[in-house]
Structure formats: C-alpha cells, structure tokens
Amino acid sequence: xxxxxxxxxxxLLTTFHCHVMIxxxxxxxxxxxATRWGIIGVGTFIGAVAALLQYxxxxxxxxxxxxxxxxxxxxxxxxxxxxxxxxxRPEIIGFVFGSLAxxxxxxxxxxxxxxxxxxxxxLGAFAMIGALxxxxxxxxxMLRLAGGDGNAILGIIGxxxxxxxxxxxxxxxxxxxxxxxxxxTAGWVLPAIFAFFFLLMLIYPPSEGMxxxxxxxxxxxxxxxxxxxxxxxxxxxxxIGFIAQRSRFCTMGAFxxxxxxxxxxxxxxxxxxxxxxxxxxxxxxxFHPGFKNQPVSHTLHIWNALGMVxxxxxxxxxxxxPGRQLFLSGEGDADAGVFVLGMIFGAGISHNFGLAxxxxxxxxxxxxxxxxxxxxxxxxxxxxxxxxxxR
Amino acid sequence: MSTTVDARGLxxxxxxxxxxxxxKKTTGTELVVLVDTEASKENVSRAxxxxxxxxREIREDGETYQLDIQKA
Numbered sequence: 001x002x003x004x005x006x007x008x009x010x011x012l013l014t015t016f017h018c019h020v021m022i023x024x025x026x027x028x029x030x031x032x033x034a035t036r037w038g039i040i041g042v043g044t045f046i047g048a049v050a051a052l053l054q055y056x057x058x059x060x061x062x063x064x065x066x067x068x069x070x071x072x073x074x075x076x077x078x079x080x081x082x083x084x085x086x087x088x089r090p091e092i093i094g095f096v097f098g099s100l101a102x103x104x105x106x107x108x109x110x111x112x113x114x115x116x117x118x119x120x121x122x123l124g125a126f127a128m129i130g131a132l133x134x135x136x137x138x139x140x141x142m143l144r145l146a147g148g149d150g151n152a153i154l155g156i157i158g159x160x161x162x163x164x165x166x167x168x169x170x171x172x173x174x175x176x177x178x179x180x181x182x183x184x185t186a187g188w189v190l191p192a193i194f195a196f197f198f199l200l201m202l203i204y205p206p207s208e209g210m211x212x213x214x215x216x217x218x219x220x221x222x223x224x225x226x227x228x229x230x231x232x233x234x235x236x237x238x239x240i241g242f243i244a245q246r247s248r249f250c251t252m253g254a255f256x257x258x259x260x261x262x263x264x265x266x267x268x269x270x271x272x273x274x275x276x277x278x279x280x281x282x283x284x285x286x287f288h289p290g291f292k293n294q295p296v297s298h299t300l301h302i303w304n305a306l307g308m309v310x311x312x313x314x315x316x317x318x319x320x321x322p323g324r325q326l327f328l329s330g331e332g333d334a335d336a337g338v339f340v341l342g343m344i345f346g347a348g349i350s351h352n353f354g355l356a357x358x359x360x361x362x363x364x365x366x367x368x369x370x371x372x373x374x375x376x377x378x379x380x381x382x383x384x385x386x387x388x389x390x391r
Numbered sequence: 392m393s394t395t396v397d398a399r400g401l402x403x404x405x406x407x408x409x410x411x412x413x414x415k416k417t418t419g420t421e422l423v424v425l426v427d428t429e430a431s432k433e434n435v436s437r438a439x440x441x442x443x444x445x446x447r448e449i450r451e452d453g454e455t456y457q458l459d460i461q462k463a
Contacts, residue, residue: 178400248430319402
C-alpha cells in the first residue's frame, strides 16, 4: 500500500513535470515574435509604417521618434514653450497601450518597480537632452539613415560609443538593483497618465491655425504642426506597441547585445527596420541622400555624435531604448515609467534652457549640457554597484 | 548539487551576464537560473544555448521561472 502510493506519487510528479514542459513548449510556440524571423518581421513592419507615417503627414525622417514625440507631448502640455514642437503624439500613447494589451493577453502584465527610480529619472532626462542635441532618438537615427541623411551616421557612431561605455560599466558590476512586485494600481499609473493626455486631446483637438485649444498647446508651423491623422497614428502606435512587447524590440539592446555577447538577435530587427524604411522611402520618393538641408537636422558632426554618446550611455545604464521603456511601462514596469517621465522633464528643460539643437545649429547651452550629462552618467556608472544579497 | 543564479528582479542584460559568468566559472555541468520576466527567460535561454548549453526544463513557480540548464 505504502509502496503503491509512492509509485502514484512518482507518477504524479512525472505527470506534473511533463505538464510543465508541454506548457513551456506551447509557450515558445506561442511567442513566434521572439524568434529570429519574428524580430525581423517586427523590424520590417516598424520600418515600413514609419516611412508611411511620414507619407501620411509626420515630419521628414520622423515617422517615429520616441524622443521627439515625447518632447512634442511636453510642449503640448506647456512644459516648454518652443512653439514649433507642441503636439500630443498618439503614436506614443499607442506604444504604451499596445504593449499593455499584449501583456494582458499573454499574462505578462507584472506591476513592478523600486529599482533606483530617481536614478532612472535622471538618466531619462539626460537621455532626452543628448537626443535633442542630435535631434532624434535611436529610432529616428535609423529612420534618418534610411531617408538618406548622412548626419545620422555620426549619430549612430555616437550611439554605439555610448552603448559601448555602458557595457563596460555593466561588465564591471554596475546595477540599479532589483525590482519588487507592486500592486496592480502602480503598474497602471503611466498608462493612466498617457490615457489622460489622449483624453485631453479628444476634448481639445488640434484645429488649423490655432496655437492653443483649452489647456493644450499646438504648433501652427514646424514639425509639431506636421502629423498623420490622429487615429492612423494611434492605430500604428498600438500595432507597434503590441508586436514590440512580444518581440522585446529594442534599438539600444541591439547594439548592447552585439557588443557584450556578439548576439545578433535584436540587431537583426534594427537592420530590418532600416532596410524596409529605406525601401519604402524609395518607393514613396522620400529618399534624399546628403548631409545638408536634411529635415530637422544640423551638420555639426562632433555634436551629432556626442549628443548620441550621452543618449546611448543613458539608455544603456537604464536598460532600454526610449521605445523599450514605453513597452516596459505598458507591462507594468513602474521604473520604466519613471524613465519616461524623466525624458519628458528633460524635454522641458532642454527647450527652456536652450540645450536643444535646431536646424540652425546647437542651442546656446547645448555643449555644457552634454558635458554635464556625460559627467553625471559616468558618476552613476562608476558608483552604483549591486546589492548582491538575494531577496 | 547545481549552482543557482538568482537574477530575479534584475533588468536587462544582467540576468544574461550573470548566467554567462557562472557558465565560465563553473566546473560543473548543471546550472539553475531564476528569473521573473518572460523577456529574461527568453534572453537567458538564447544566451546559454549560444554557449553550447541546453535548457533542459523551465519550471514556473508563481512569478519565478526556474531554468534548469545543462552542458550539452
């Protein structure tokens, strides 16, 4: 009898293990987006629709730019008063909610946080400041390249250099520490904030020639006045958010993993993005090779590179590019949400303090901002070490 | 008794760094890695497989994924 129950127990255990393994295999099957072809498909889709968004109204080589679009949101809220860059970009809101939907459907919504949030806020602010010296985040750097803007090459070199510095810190034990499980409400905070912004835009929609509607500021000219129809932008954002959450698409991780592990997984997604944005640009007549007179860009090579060194380093220290931070926010990662808010804060001071570049060149304090930003990131990289103790 | 790497709560790419460091250090042929996100689970699996190790089994216990890894 005792012998018998032992066998039953062993059988039950075996059945349990089989069950777990079968479940796991199904899980792998389910997430096709996490395969090599999955990530290439995601990059292809993002590249093609980004170029299409330009065709549908977004600014030149700016079908999607997470930094620029968050900066436009900061402007729409009046956190800076640069009149040409004010618009609640629905793509950004779509990114968060597309990811949220994917995370909910696939049971990956895990509210978490508490891993040095104030450091992440500062990293977000300096990532934005660096990106606005170059005039674009890694997403836009790729799209600028795909549109023929040679200045993007300098930005991408800077980005790689910044990520490389970040990988040295990671190798030497840099860590912002562990996250902790949060209650569901905490995971909903960033999505709720962005939903509120979108609601404000529905209540006070943009109107031709109006610089303000209700509480929101709008651009009457410049990049902020150029946008695809609201619901097209939102739908594209939702689609990208959904597939990027599934595939873990990350423009910084692409270079980081290549440098750290010689892994080309994420990198292949970014290559697909550039190639298919380029092809779509060619078809739509949006490919104009050269350095001069490229849309929303300047030709100061050193500062194009150094701006992106700062941004790349900040993204590497925070563990994700600006897009990935939005997708993580959608999964309930409150620390990523703090990084996003840091970027919006950084956009505010970038324009208010004259740190951001413009097509006519650097802002009056752009150089000082890059130097200070690099110094701050180096201090963070050198001094923040892990608490190796287990939870 | 295999070594356990607890990478729960750590953000990218630390779980992968920790797993690969342990693979380099260990003289054994088995390793257990604990992570708590799907992304880390996929990243660690992909990384150890590129080093010639195999993920033999993945067990879910609440919010924790336990990856049993073995030298191929």
